Amino acid sequence: MIDSILDKMTLEEQVSLLSGADFWTTVAVERLGVPKIKVTDGPNGARGAGSLVAGVKATCFPVAIALGASWNPDLVKQMGVALARQAKSKGAAVLLAPTVNIHRSGLNGRNFECYSEDPMLTAELAVAYIEGVQGEGIAATIKHFAGNESEIERQTMSSDIDERTLREIYLPPFEQAVRRAGVMAVMSSYNRLNGTYTSEHHWLLTKVLREEWGFDGIVMSDWFGSHSTAETINAGLDLEMPGPARDRGEKLVAAVREGKVEAATVRTAARRMLRLLERVGAFKSKPDLTERAIDLPEDRALIRRLGAEGAVLLKNDGILPLAKPSLDRIAVIGPNADSARVMGGGSAQIAAHYTVSPLEGIRAALSNANSISHAVGCRHNRLIDVFKGKIAVEYFKGRGCKGDPLHIETVDKGEFFWFELPSEELDPADFSARMKMHFTPEESGEHAFGMTNAGLARLFVDGRLTVDGREGWTRGENYFGTANDEQRGAVPLEAGRSYEITVEYEPSMASEEGINLIAVRFGVEKPLGEADIESAVETARNAEVALLFVGRDGEWDTEGLDLPDMRLPGRQKELIEKVAAANPNTIVVLQTGGPIEMPWLGKVRAVLQMWYPGQELGNAVADVLFGDAEPGGRLSQTFPKALTDNSAITGDPAVYPGQDGHVRYAEGVFVGYRHHDTRAVGPLFPFGFGLSYTRFRWSEPQLSATEMSSEGVTVRVDLTNIGDRPGSELVQLYVSSPRAKVERPNKELRAFAKLSLQPGETGTATLKITPRDLAYFDIETGAFLAESGTYQLIVAANATDVRSIIDLPSPSNYLLPTSY
Incomplete structure (x- = not known):
């Protein structure tokens, strides 16, 4: 059918398919029965064509870093299914998500919108998300391809990344999305990659994406992210967004007439656009672009569960969970207490059906609402409170x-x-x-x-x-x-x-x-001052427990700008210290889109990281604080002790934030825990860290084979919940390599399994690795190379909590081409 339509199309009609009609829809060719389809922003909700801050209401799910902290692909897949349903309610056939850029600096304004500092964890979650969305007939769009790890001068900055680092750190999530999930769309990033805009980067869009990985979907530009006519189409960019056409349309027709673009290249791109329409069912029934608000009880329950599943308990001296019956006086304090900070800023924003603040959630959870006192203490907003x-x-x-x-x-x-x-x-x-x-x-x-x-x-x-x-x-x-x-x-x-x-x-x-x-x-x-902090301190002094809700919001964690530092904005540090001095039972609940420095850590009894967990925020945090749900999260990003402990923060502006239009990824593959482990830089909280309300006993690992083979090796670890509460435990499998031709990290995550167990229950974590998991990218051969030798399999609860180390011989060299 597609070839038949193409044969009847004029060059002008084929070209028309390669630009948007407007901000959110593609171009229809009514003469030939080609409909338009709508795209909508994700990744934590389907907004539709409305404003970023208004329009038809939508369901607000947790942001990506909260999903990353869940380490739960099955639950993320369920969210993908729910998001597809939400996209349909907005008349959309394409969801502009997931975002899989890597947590490089901790200061990226879109850190919250990305899963992890680790490519393997990112890939697993992205694949699950895409399978959930596309299983319901909605196309997913993985983004931003590639090297968009900062918002500073993002529309012109060149991310200068060597090929080994690209292949090992920044490209694997895209690769797995193509190979395993069959993602239907890829969005190019704004930035340049090694000097060339990604929207016109032939090596990236054609050689790697299409020829090596076998991608057969469409590549679209980020909004206003294409800058040329012949260069973009020849590189492999199919769709210029948004419309109407800027560098396509008549300019592209002229480029074909002048011989700068082959007519066959246009036809191929148009075919990919028509194939997308076919895959989302647009030819079977004319798309209904009407937007509706659907607020479903099953979505509410899923969001609440996801909120607890991604909540990371960073410190607990035994005060949590709080016992509801014994609480007579509880103080709820801080700039995030009575405000529902449910999402980050930028294109991920939606108009949520409703939001539940922590104060509202706590009041709903406690039968004696009169026992709760509240004070703001200070503000942290970057912008004046909106009217x-x-x-x-x-x-x-x-x-x-x-x-x-x-x-x-x-x-x-x-x-x-x-x-x-x-x-x-x-x-x-x-x-x-x-x-x-x-x-x-x-x-x-x-x-x-x-x-x-x-x-x-x-x-x-x-x-x-x-x-x-x-x-x-x-x-x-x-x-x-x-x-x-x-x-x-x-x-x-x-x-x-x-x-x-x-x-x-x-x-x-x-x-x-x-x-x-x-x-x-x-x-x-009305600006707050000293009296407001003193009022909060007095409120805390008169309570049995002080709950401090601090952090940031979507004005700080937002697309379009990076963070100035890793400190809590405003007077929050002072507020924490003064409240903790007034009440020894102080618990800090954090909401940030990434790591922060914690000079006050030793002065409080517990710290719970809640991220931005969607519209059920208050209910989810109450569930965890009062023990109705387990804090199931484990960090998907290392929390350094200080900003300068991050591998990208070297003091050299050419490395971060960039200089003269270039940012040089000088740390190479040593990102996150790879840097902290290999360079012996102790973190505040390591990658994969998170406490539980129960305890687990780990057995010694069992291997399916005594040496590596082409079929791979399976590692099994039995876990038993020896506590008196249900809970979850995360088993991480790292690989440490023998000495190689290149410097390699001390260890690299290659598999994980999360088990939820009842008291006394035993379960088995099953983790498989293959020769690719032993390999690094060898520049000389242009392939992944696993050299012969003895590797170590490291079974750990987090990057610094190693439970077992097993030697695994690999008697053969494995040379794995990128196009295998």
Whole structure:
């Protein structure tokens, strides 16, 4: 059928398939019955075509690092199935997920959106995720291919990575997604790889992806991430996104006419696009692009379970789990206590059906809600608190908010990120909007107003210009680098008095790099000070237990910028230390998208890392704190003692964050625990670490063979739960190699198994390795090489907790081509 359609297509029609129609859909060719299909952002929810911050409600699942900490591919596959169902509810046939870039520095703004520092763990989870999604007829899109481990100058930066490091660390998750999961789509990254944009990198997109790995799906650009016509199509980029066409369309037709692109190359790319439509069933029934909100009880239960499964208990001197009946006075404190920090920022954002804050979850879990006291203590927000309340919005044709409004609507949040305007008569490049609202402060005193805008905007309080986002506008770090840094103004306000706030907005005339976004965000807050910290301390002093909810949020952990350091922002360190001094029973609950430094660790009794676990956050954290669920997580990323212990943080800006448009991956394969182990840099918490509420007995490992063969070797370890509670244990199998021609890490993860056992129950962890698991990438031969010699199989509970070491002879050399 596909060839028949292609034979009837003109060159122009074939070319039309190779660019989006708009931000989220492909081009239809109605003459030949070729429908359009919709794509939607993941990876922790299916948003649909709406705004990043509004639109049709969607189910919010845990972020990827929380899934990585679960070490549970089966549960991740179930989430993939649920996400496919959510994608269908948004009329989408393609989910733009999973993200499988590696945790290199710990400062990547999208660290939360990636699974792990280890390629093997990342690959296992990605394969499970893709199988879940695609098993339901929705295409998954693995991203970002490749070398996108930082958000700094991401649209132009060259990630300079040697081939061995690429093959061993950064490419395996993509390779396994192709070979094992049959992923239908790959998204190229923004950055350059060794000097060439990945969207026009022939070696990456054609030689490696298609010829070596056998990929037969489509390659799409990241949004506005393609920069040429002939170069991209000749390299193997099929789909330019978003639409309408920028470097395709008439330019590509002309390139064919001029002989810069073969007509057969266009036909091949068009065939791949048609094959994608066929695979998602678009030819069998015309896709319904209608968007609906479905909030299912089974999804709620899965999210709650995933939240506990990925929760990592980092410290516990016996205070956890808390016994509900014995708690008369409990203090719930911190900037994340009464706010539901359920997701990171950027394109992963969705408008969740609902969110449950930790304070709400704890109140629901305890029968005596009066025993709970609450204090904020301090703030950690990077941006002023967004305005929440009734906002009347008027849209006008042209600039300056002149004449009668073309459209009027009412919203409840002071953040607008328009992919589509509310009327087709409004031109995204030539419109204006006026937002009006009223604010009545609860306390008198100076209040801070803040605004950031991709476009031009001004904020007035009772008619007085308070924040100017127009004069002197310059690009900053917000909205993927298309908006200014937040501008602020201070105004003294009286408690109980109503103030009128007006914001006037219009788009910019032009933007750099072809990225045109229209967005504005504004808010107001009364700054917190010393009295608020002292109030939190007093609240803690009068309680039996102090629960401190600290960390970051989606303003810090976000696409578009990296973190400045690994410290808790704001005055949170001070808050922790003062609360711990006032109450010896202090428990810290962390929400971050990656590692942080913990100078206060010795002053608290327990630390629980909850990440951003989706809309059931409060219920999941209450489940773990009160022992209704096991803290099932184990770290998928090493937590260093200090930022400078990370292998990418050398003090050389060329290594991180980059210099003169290049970032050099000088650490090579020594990423994460590979660095800490081999260079003897002790971590704060090692890769794979996590405590349980129960205890396990490990048997000695049993091997299926006494030496390596082409069939591989299976290792079995019996575990028995010798505690009085159900729980889970993680068995990790590392390989340590004999001396080789190149320096190799002390050990590398090659298999794992997670067992959930009832008290007294015994289970068997089964782990298999093959010659490829012994190998490194040999530059001279261009293949994976496992040299003969005696290897060590290291059975461990985490990267520093080794339980058994077994010698495994490998009598033969194994040379494994990349295209085997």
